[in-house]
Amino acid sequence: DTAVSQTPKYLVTQMGNDKSIKCEQNLGHDTMYWYKQDSKKFLKIMFSYNNKELIINETVPNRFSPKSPDKAHLNLHINSLELGDSAVYFCASSQNAGADQPQHFGDGTRLSIL
Amino acid sequence: DQQVKQNSPSLSVQEGRISILNCDYTNSMFDYFLWYKKYPAEGPTFLISISSIKDKNEDGRFTVFLNKSAKHLSLHIVPSQPGDSAVYFCATNNAGNMLTFGGGTRLMVKP
Numbered sequence: 001d002t003a004v005s006q007t008p009k010y011l012v013t014q015m016g017n018d019k020s021i022k023c024e025q026n027l028g029h030d031t032m033y034w035y036k037q038d039s040k041k042f043l044k045i046m047f048s049y050n051n052k053e054l055i056i057n058e059t060v061p062n063r064f065s066p067k068s069p070d071k072a073h074l075n076l077h078i079n080s081l082e083l084g085d086s087a088v089y090f091c092a093s094s095q096n097a098g099a100d101q102p103q104h105f106g107d108g109t110r111l112s113i114l
Numbered sequence: 115d116q117q118v119k120q121n122s123p124s125l126s127v128q129e130g131r132i133s134i135l136n137c138d139y140t141n142s143m144f145d146y147f148l149w150y151k152k153y154p155a156e157g158p159t160f161l162i163s164i165s166s167i168k169d170k171n172e173d174g175r176f177t178v179f180l181n182k183s184a185k186h187l188s189l190h191i192v193p194s195q196p197g198d199s200a201v202y203f204c205a206t207n208n209a210g211n212m213l214t215f216g217g218g219t220r221l222m223v224k225p
Contacts, residue, residue, distance in 0.1 A: 004157070031210075031211060033211075033212065033213075035213075040217075041201075041217065041218055042215070042217055043158070043203065043213075043215040043218075044215070045212040045213055045214065048210035048211060048212045050210060053210075055210040055212060057212070090157050090158070092157070094211055096211075097210050097211045098211060099145045099146040099207050099211060100146055100163065100165070101211055102148065102160035102163065103160065103211070103213065104160070105157030105158045105159070106157050107155065107156050107157050108155075108156075108157055
């Protein structure tokens with residue numbers, strides 16, 4: 001059973017569209033995250049979500065919004081897609097938000113903007 | 115400005131020898147340092163971590179060393195195996211356990 005699963009694995013869409021990426025974890029974790037890996041392979045945190053508290057990396061445009069229907073899910077919504085949004089997006093989870101808690105990652109969603 | 119840097123983009127090592135991956139950071143307030151391994155088309159996998167109050171942590175073939183005065187940590191893999199070939203990221207965490215990653219080092223272990 002996959003611990004952290006993301007769908008879809010690949011997403012190709014036009015500039016200006018709105019899209020969502022789903023993430024589910026079956027580990028019973030309290031905290032979930034979204035990361036972006038850009039074309040230079042740098043992995044950057046976008047959001048941390050723990051017990052309905054959202055921490056946003058200040059560099060993330062407000063076109064990106066995470067939505068958590070329940071503790072096991074943290075979906076990523078992106079409005080008005082731009083060329084620079086092309087990247088691999090990783091979802092992750094950890095037991096809690098403690099500094100010593102390792103994060104478990106999904107296999108990523110490759111988003112390509114035409 | 116990168117807070118966590120891995121200055122070697124790649125490293126090639128012979129099977130059975132030691133692999134040493136290095137990482138430098140800028141903020142002396144970081145609490146925890148972690149290493150993740152990543153295979154192509156997969157997400158990063160947690161490998162080993164170290165608290166800022168320690169200078170060494172060992173787990174099987176993997177040892178992480180922390181030199182706080184130099185703001186430097188390293189990952190030693192002994193002995194290296196072909197299955198260790200992957201991209202290795204060092205990371206530290208901020209508020210909310212949000213990780214800041216280095217740029218990664220691609221390790222190739224030759225049989």
